[in-house]
Structures are given as C-alpha cells and as structure tokens.
Amino acid sequence: MAKEKLKLAFYWAASCGGCEIAVLDINEKILDVVNIADIVFWPVAMDIKYKDVENMPDNYIDICFFNGSVRSEEQEHMAKLLRKKSKTLVAFGSCAQEGCIPGLANLHDRQEIFNKVYLQSKSISNPKGVVPQTKTEVKEGVLKLPEFYDTVKTLDQTVKVDYYLPGCPPPVKLIINAVDAIAKNELPARGSVLAPLKSVCDECPRKKGNKKISKIYRVHEKVPEPEKCLLEQGIICIGPATRSGCGAQCLTVDMPCTGCGGPCPNSPEQGAAMMSALASILGLEEEQEHYTDEDVERLMSQIKDPVGTFYMYSLPSSLLRRKVMKQ
Amino acid sequence: MKEIIIDPITRLEGHGNVSIFLNDAGEVENAYLKIPELRGFEKFCVGRRAELMPILTTRICGVCPVAHHFAATKALDAAFNVEPPSAAKKLRELMYAGYIIYDHTLHFYYLGGPDFIVGPDAPPEKRNILGVIEKAGMDVAKEVIKHRAYGQKITEILGGKATHPVCGLPGGISKPLSEENRQEIEKMAASSLEFAKLTLNLFHSIVLGNSKYVDMIKSDAYTMKTYYMGLVDKDNKVNFYDGKIRVVYPSGGEFLKFEAKDYLAYVGEHVEEWTYAKFPFLRKIGWKGLVDGSDSGVYRVGPLARLNASDGMATPLAQAEYEQMYKTLGGKPVHGTLAFHWARLIELLYATERALELIKDPEITSTNVRNKPGEPGEGVGVVEAARGTLFHHYVLDKDAIIEDVNLIVATTNNYPAICMSIRDAAKGVIHGGKVDQGLLNMVEMAFRAYDPCFGCATHFAVGQMPLAVNIYNREKQLIKTVQR
Numbered sequence: 039m040a041k042e043k044l045k046l047a048f049y050w051a052a053s054c055g056g057c058e059i060a061v062l063d064i065n066e067k068i069l070d071v072v073n074i075a076d077i078v079f080w081p082v083a084m085d086i087k088y089k090d091v092e093n094m095p096d097n098y099i100d101i102c103f104f105n106g107s108v109r110s111e112e113q114e115h116m117a118k119l120l121r122k123k124s125k126t127l128v129a130f131g132s133c134a135q136e137g138c139i140p141g142l143a144n145l146h147d148r149q150e151i152f153n154k155v156y157l158q159s160k161s162i163s164n165p166k167g168v169v170p171q172t173k174t175e176v177k178e179g180v181l182k183l184p185e186f187y188d189t190v191k192t193l194d195q196t197v198k199v200d201y202y203l204p205g206c207p208p209p210v211k212l213i214i215n216a217v218d219a220i221a222k223n224e225l226p227a228r229g230s231v232l233a234p235l236k237s238v239c240d241e242c243p244r245k246k247g248n249k250k251i252s253k254i255y256r257v258h259e260k261v262p263e264p265e266k267c268l269l270e271q272g273i274i275c276i277g278p279a280t281r282s283g284c285g286a287q288c289l290t291v292d293m294p295c296t297g298c299g300g301p302c303p304n305s306p307e308q309g310a311a312m313m314s315a316l317a318s319i320l321g322l323e324e325e326q327e328h329y330t331d332e333d334v335e336r337l338m339s340q341i342k343d344p345v346g347t348f349y350m351y352s353l354p355s356s357l358l359r360r361k362v363m364k365q
Numbered sequence: 366m367k368e369i370i371i372d373p374i375t376r377l378e379g380h381g382n383v384s385i386f387l388n389d390a391g392e393v394e395n396a397y398l399k400i401p402e403l404r405g406f407e408k409f410c411v412g413r414r415a416e417l418m419p420i421l422t423t424r425i426c427g428v429c430p431v432a433h434h435f436a437a438t439k440a441l442d443a444a445f446n447v448e449p450p451s452a453a454k455k456l457r458e459l460m461y462a463g464y465i466i467y468d469h470t471l472h473f474y475y476l477g478g479p480d481f482i483v484g485p486d487a488p489p490e491k492r493n494i495l496g497v498i499e500k501a502g503m504d505v506a507k508e509v510i511k512h513r514a515y516g517q518k519i520t521e522i523l524g525g526k527a528t529h530p531v532c533g534l535p536g537g538i539s540k541p542l543s544e545e546n547r548q549e550i551e552k553m554a555a556s557s558l559e560f561a562k563l564t565l566n567l568f569h570s571i572v573l574g575n576s577k578y579v580d581m582i583k584s585d586a587y588t589m590k591t592y593y594m595g596l597v598d599k600d601n602k603v604n605f606y607d608g609k610i611r612v613v614y615p616s617g618g619e620f621l622k623f624e625a626k627d628y629l630a631y632v633g634e635h636v637e638e639w640t641y642a643k644f645p646f647l648r649k650i651g652w653k654g655l656v657d658g659s660d661s662g663v664y665r666v667g668p669l670a671r672l673n674a675s676d677g678m679a680t681p682l683a684q685a686e687y688e689q690m691y692k693t694l695g696g697k698p699v700h701g702t703l704a705f706h707w708a709r710l711i712e713l714l715y716a717t718e719r720a721l722e723l724i725k726d727p728e729i730t731s732t733n734v735r736n737k738p739g740e741p742g743e744g745v746g747v748v749e750a751a752r753g754t755l756f757h758h759y760v761l762d763k764d765a766i767i768e769d770v771n772l773i774v775a776t777t778n779n780y781p782a783i784c785m786s787i788r789d790a791a792k793g794v795i796h797g798g799k800v801d802q803g804l805l806n807m808v809e810m811a812f813r814a815y816d817p818c819f820g821c822a823t824h825f826a827v828g829q830m831p832l833a834v835n836i837y838n839r840e841k842q843l844i845k846t847v848q849r
Contacts, residue, residue: 056428
C-alpha cells in the first residue's frame with residue numbers, strides 16, 4: 039500500500055521574503071519534496087485561501103514552516119491558527135526564531151517609528167501631520183488597517199514551537215538536512231534546533247593563534263590579513279557565539295560573522311556569550327594584574343553601539359527583549 | 366454605496382489588499398490599495414554603526430538584497446567621501462548583473478510571466494510555474510532553474526551570501542576576484558546570455574506572435590500616461606549601478622536630470638491615513654492625487670520606465686531588442702503597463718551581455734579593490750533595483766554612527782501608479798454592479814506587471830494569488846462573493 043504523503047505548509051509573517059528565496063534555492067531538490075509531501079498551504083505559490091486553513095481539522099497539517107516575526111494583530115492570529123492546525127510547527131529563519139534585524143525596532147515604540155517614518159523623514163511632504171490609522175473614513179466608506187504593535191515578537195513568544203531552523207536566511211544545506219530528516223522520519227526531540235551543535239568558528243578555515251587584542255577595528259578601518267582569525271586582528275566577529283551550518287560564508291569574502299545563525303546550544307543568550315568571548319581576549323598591550331576603571335572604560339569605549347553589535351539578530355528573544363516603555 | 370474588498374492573499378494582513386467602492390449605478394467610484402505593513406528601518410537604523418548599513422538594509426527585501434546592499438554601500442562611499450578603485454566598481458556592477466539575472470528570471474517565469482506564457486485566458490490554476498513548464502516544456506524549465514541558480518551563484522561568489530550579501534564597504538569591496546572564480550563566472554555568464562536569448566525567443570513566439578496579446582498590451586485599460594524615471598549613463602543609456610537620474614515627460618523628452626545627492630529637491634513623499642506605504646511624487650509638479658498626465662507629479666519606475674527614460678541600451682543585442690519594442694508598440698514612450706514584461710526581458714539580455722563584458726575585462730581580477738575612507742559625513746546612494754530607482758540617504762556623526770536615515774524604496778515609487786492601474790482595471794470591467802472572474806484577472810495582471818514588492822515587503826504579488834472579491838450593499842451586508 040502506498041504510504042500517505044505528508045502534508046506541508048509554508049507561511050510568512052513579518053519577513054523580507056529571503057526565507058522564500060532560500061526554499062527556491064534548494065533548486066531541483068524541491069522535486070524530492072513534492073515526492074514525499076503535498077504542500078497544502080503556501081501563499082507564495084499556491085491557490086489556497088485563508089478560509090480553507092480555518093476549515094482544516096485541527097492537526098491536519100503535518101509540518102508547518104513559519105517564517106517572519108509577529109508584529110501585528112493579523113500575524114498573531116495566523117500564528118495561533120497555524121499552531122492549531124499543525125502537528126509540528128517549525129520556526130523557519132532568524133525572524134521567527136529570534137526576531138532578527140527588524141527586531142531592532144524594539145529599541146523604539148510605535149509612536150517613535152510613526153513619527154520618524156511619516157513626519158520627520160527628509161523626503162516627507164506632510165504639512166497636516168497625517169499618520170496611518172487603523173480606521174479611516176473616506177468619502178466612499180471606511181478603510182481599515184491592522185494594528186501595528188509596539189513590540190516585535192518571536193514565534194515562540196506567541197505560540198509553542200517544535201523546531202527551529204536558524205539563519206538569515208537558513209542555509210540551503212540545513213533546509214535539505216531537515217527535509218531528509220522529515221522524509222526518513224528522523225527528526226530529533228521536539229524543541230531542537232535543526233543545525234550543527236558547533237559554532238561558526240568550528241567551520242571557519244581561518245587560523246587562530248589564541249592571541250589577545252588591545253585595539254578594536256571596524257571593518258572599513260582595516261584590510262585584514264587573509265587566512266587569519268578576524269577577531270584576533272581586532273575585528274569584531276560574532277562567530278564564537280553563533281551557531282554553525284552556514285560554512286562560515288561571510289568569512290570567505292573576508293567579512294566577519296554578524297551572528298545571523300543565532301546562539302550556540304550552551305549559551306542561549308548570544309549577545310552575552312559574545313561579550314564574554316570578547317572580554318576574554320581584549321586587554322591592554324602590557325598585561326596587568328589589575329585594571330583600573332579608566333583602563334576598562336578606555337577598552338570598552340572602543341565598542342560602538344554594543345546592543346546593535348551583539349544583539350543584531352536576537353534582541354526580541356534575548357533577556358533584554360526591548361527598551362523599557364513608559365506607561 | 367457597495368464596497369468590494371479584494372484580498373490578494375485572502376488574509377487581512379496580506380501585505381496589500383484592495384477595496385473598490387461602487388456608486389448606486391454600480392459603476393466604480395474609487396479603489397484603494399492598502400499596504401498593511403511597516404517595519405521602520407528609518408528609525409531603528411539610527412544609532413547603528415554606519416558600516417553595517419549594507420548588511421542591515423538587505424533585510425528590507427530578501428528578493429532584492431543586492432540592490433539595498435549597493436545603494437547602502439554607495440551612500441557610504443559618499444558619506445565617507447571616498448571613490449572606490451575602478452576594479453571595485455566593476456566587481457560591484459558584475460555582482461549587480463548577477464542579481465538582475467536571477468531576479469528578472471524569477472519574475473518572468475515564476476511570477477508575472479505565466480499570465481502571458483500560459484495565457485491570460487487560461488484557468489488560474491494553470492497560470493503558475495507548473496503551467497509554464499507544461500507549455501514551454503521540461504527542457505526550458507531545467508534552463509530556468511539552472512540560470513536562476515547561476516545568477517544567485519555569481520552574487521554568492523562575490524558577495525559571500527547571495528541572499529543578504531556582505532562584501533560592500535565604503536571605498537570598495539571586501540575581497541578581490543580570484544582567477545579560478547573569474548573563470549567560473551565567465552562560464553555562467555556566457556550560458557546566461559544564451560538563456561536570455563532563448564527567453565526572448567519564447568516571448569516573441571508565444572506573446573508577440575499572438576495579435577490578441579499585442580492588442581492587449583496596447584489597450585486603453587492597461588495604458589497610463591505618466592512621467593518615467595531611471596538611472597542613465599553619460600550617453601543616456603540604461604544603467605543599473607550608476608549614473609544620473611533622468612525623468613522624461615509623459616509625452617517623451619527630458620524633464621529632469623539630476624545627481625543622486627540632489628534627490629530631495631526633486632522627489633517628495635505624500636502620506637495618507639489608510640495605508641502604511643507612502644506616495645512619492647515629483648516636487649516640481651507637486652502631489653495632485655492619484656491622477657496621470659503631465660499635470661500630475663506621479664511617475665513610474667522599473668523596467669519600462671528605465672527604457673522610456675533612456676536613449677537606449679549600452680550593449681548591442683539589448684539595443685536591437687529595445688528598438689524592436691518601440692517599433693512594435695508605436696514609438697516612445699510606451700505607456701502600456703503590460704509592456705513592463707517585455708522591457709524586463711530586454712534588461713535581462715542587457716545584464717547578461719554586460720556581465721560577459723565585465724568578466725572579460727582584464728582589470729576584473731585586480732587586487733586593488735579598496736580605498737581608504739575619509740571623514741564621516743552625509744551621503745546619498747542610488748541604484749536601479751529590479752523594480753525601480755532606489756534611494757538611500759544617511760547622515761553620520763563624527764564616530765561614523767548613523768544619525769539619520771531616509772529611504773525611498775523601488776516599489777514605493779510605483780505605489781501611486783499601481784493604485785491607479787488597479788482602479789482603472791476595475792473601471793474597465795465592472796459595470797452595472799456586475800463583477801465576474803474578469804475583474805480578478807484584470808486587477809491581478811495590472812499590478813503583477815510592476816513586479817511589486819511592497820514594503821519592499823515583497824509579499825503581496827509574489828506568485829499565484831488566490832483572490833476573493835466581497836461585494837457589500839449600502840448597509841454593508843455581504844451580498845456576493847467571487848473568488849478563486
């Protein structure tokens with residue numbers, strides 16, 4: 039008897055579309071997916087309506103890949119609906135897993151973002167100070183927009199998540215591994231991150247010499263030596279605190295890792311892990327037994343924008359989560 | 366008054382939905398295309414390290430990250446007052462050609478093209494990539510997958526990652542091109558040129574060989590007379606990566622030509638309450654609402670606009686095709702929105718020819734790819750994204766931290782025109798309150814031609830869109846639903 043095909047779904051919330059392109063990047067492998075599975079919901083490619091998802095029985099979808107973060111009432115609604123309809127829910131990509139770069143919006147609130155975008159931007163011509171409203175009366179009737187939340191949330195801050203596929207976007211190799219594991223029914227324990235346990239440093243071919251640094255360089259300030267660890271040349275590279283699976287791709291063009299793979303298994307707070315890694319190699323030229331406050335201040339002040347540097351992808355999922363809001 | 370809501374992806378948050386209002390006679394009174402999404406890059410990029418902007422802003426759009434990457438990099442060149450070495454500029458342009466190859470291929474075969482290849486009259490379930498494979502054959506499908514992947518591979522070799530590249534630095538790029546990689550890219554570029562020719566042949570035989578399609582391209586329902594904007598080189602030829610911004614009148618002829626740094630004098634943005642997207646317009650004319658013609662500040666960008674705003678293409682095969690398009694469609698400028706598809710393929714051909722020129726340039730493997738940045742200041746970077754002119758403008762403080770950001774994203778430029786195209790398409794097919802499948806097809810085709818990528822949020826017209834039209838009576842009771 040032919041085995042019943044798996045039912046897969048893909049969905050996007052607040053995202054850039056890069057995760058969808060990553061799915062296309064598996065190229066001819068997509069034919070294997072079609073062999074083992076029916077895609078029952080994929081707004082990018084298929085004619086299946088939102089209402090049809092509501093009409094599905096609970097747990098009808100075997101695996102739902104959800105990309106994008108949650109920042110509007112409608113996205114929250116879809117996250118909850120797809121959770122109910124899916125046996126297994128995968129947070130696909132950095133936005134769903136940890137909030138990603140658009141999660142840096144948590145350094146502000148809705149009001150500040152609206153003021154900037156609609157009132158203060160340099161090209162704006164808005165003498166009446168118009169900003170978008172959830173409900174607008176026009177002469178023909180009423181127009182509605184979904185509410186824009188103050189805070190970007192990850193998928194698992196909204197609903198329970200079974201697996202995480204990290205990366206911005208997830209590397210093709212990890213997507214293919216996940217598809218193979220699904221096909222063979224070999225997915226690991228629920229809650230797992232579907233990526234190698236090691237850090238980007240373990241995949242990086244650059245040579246490390248356990249060298250200390252005293253001066254930090256920004257990427258545009260220094261042409262790095264080839265084949266040598268960037269961090270040991272004073273360029274902040276988030277590789278030690280970032281999960282691998284990407285093949286250290288950014289390093290192949292002499293640029294540092296910025297951390298899109300998310301945290302390593304034993305240090306879930308990626309920003310703190312990186313600060314700790316940096317603290318262990320950053321020091322004065324001459325070793326001293328005791329550093330004065332001024333020494334520390336001088337060293338640390340070289341690091342500009344620490345939150346944007348160490349939490350570039352993970353602010354919403356971190357302990358920091360967002361800037362404190364005034365009540 | 367009746368209200369019709371077209372929810373392109375049948376989700377309320379669907380990153381774009383249309384409300385059409387009918388008057389008592391059942392004729393279209395007005396139509397609104399709402400963009401229900403915002404992410405606020407202009408705000409949260411403030412306070413970041415300037416050199417990260419080419420990486421941060423790629424997340425505006427995962428379909429066109431290379432455009433944002435280099436608009437940002439060029440804004441940093443200007444802000445740090447540094448001119449990249451000639452080889453670095455060529456490598457950036459080469460990577461850009463790789464991006465145009467994959468993006469235009471994606472649109473023609475996967476997204477907008479199926480309307481034509483499979484046919485506008487074909488059932489909706491056939492108007493997708495699978496329908497294209499059926500009509501054009503498996504051999505063509507394999508070429509499509511292969512060459513979309515080649516475009517991605519070219520950008521990956523140079524940029525580190527294809528989706529969300531990292532190589533751009535103020536004053537150059539991070540790494541020179543090795544001879545080994547040069548040879549690999551040359552093979553892919555040569556193959557892509559043949560693929561572009563094949564694609565145009567396909568377009569000629571299937572689309573232009575059918576007088577019904579040509580009539581549709583020229584028809585009033587799809588015609589809108591606007592200004593057109595695009596980057597041009599010193600000879601006024603189309604250029605994606607660099608040049609001056611040129612705007613032509615709806616009747617043709619140069620209206621404006623300006624440097625990127627002066628864009629604020631020429632382009633403004635209007636705000637409405639009912640959508641999260643903004644409405645750009647030409648300041649010299651002013652915002653006159655959603656109307657076309659030379660008295661309205663509305664302009665269009667993207668493939669057809671670039672061709673209209675230029676005097677030709679800088680490579681021979683693309684130039685020949687350019688001439689043929691204007692001959693076939695009755696001279697310059699062409700106002701038929703559906704001609705965007707043809708223009709897009711001419712650009713695909715140009716991108717492959719240009720990639721081959723660049724990869725054969727002896728300087729392309731030069732190791733001199735970085736110049737030292739100067740003191741941080743203010744800078745504007747403009748490129749032509751696949752979907753149109755893209756502006757990045759940054760102000761840096763003395764520590765090269767971002768103090769201010771302004772972005773006018775490619776599709777946003779076309780937002781007013783897309784609203785109008787949808788309204789006109791609806792007016793063309795809704796009469797006496799009668800709505801049928803034709804509305805769905807017409808509206809869908811009208812905005813697909815632009816390859817819109819909203820917010821550069823990408824989502825709303827990507828792929829096959831299930832559509833639903835809900836018709837309400839004056840008491841807002843649902844009286845009819847048309848959907849597929």
